[in-house]
Amino acid sequence: MSCVKVCPTCKATNAPTEVMCVRCLGDISGVAVEEDRPSPPSQETRPVMTLKTSDGKDIIVHDGDVVGRMAVGADVIEPYKTVSRRHARFTCEDGNWYIEDLNTTNETYIDDVRLSTGKKVQLLSNQRLTLSSALELIVII
Ligand SMILES: [Zn+2]
Structure with missing residues (x-):
């Protein structure tokens, strides 16, 4: 064992x-x-989505994951110092994906619209997600 x-x-x-x-x-x-x-x-069939950077790197996100410089995607996000260590939480409910900004200093945008802190917003495939105006990611669901 x-x-x-x-x-x-x-x-x-x-x-x-x-x-x-x-x-x-x-x-x-x-x-x-x-x-x-x-x-x-159930652990292995957790829903999964991908965030793609403009230079072709993938961040694989599972239901419930927090993305940030010291969370999921850290290896990709690390150079972007204005992204928070725990920036946003991703959840999947009934096949729909949601993002929640975790009270970040430098905010989160979907297609240039700023997210309100603590409010879940539905994500759609091919939307442009911006973390702290530094890192642009394309949502692939
Ligand atoms: Zn861990």
């Missing part, structure tokens, strides 16, 4: 020696090591 650390933020399984989540880069130094269990099937 192998042992793992399950990230409290994104539920990713990490090696017991990790102090930083491999998926969302969250601090898991204080997370207890537990026995590895096969994840339930």
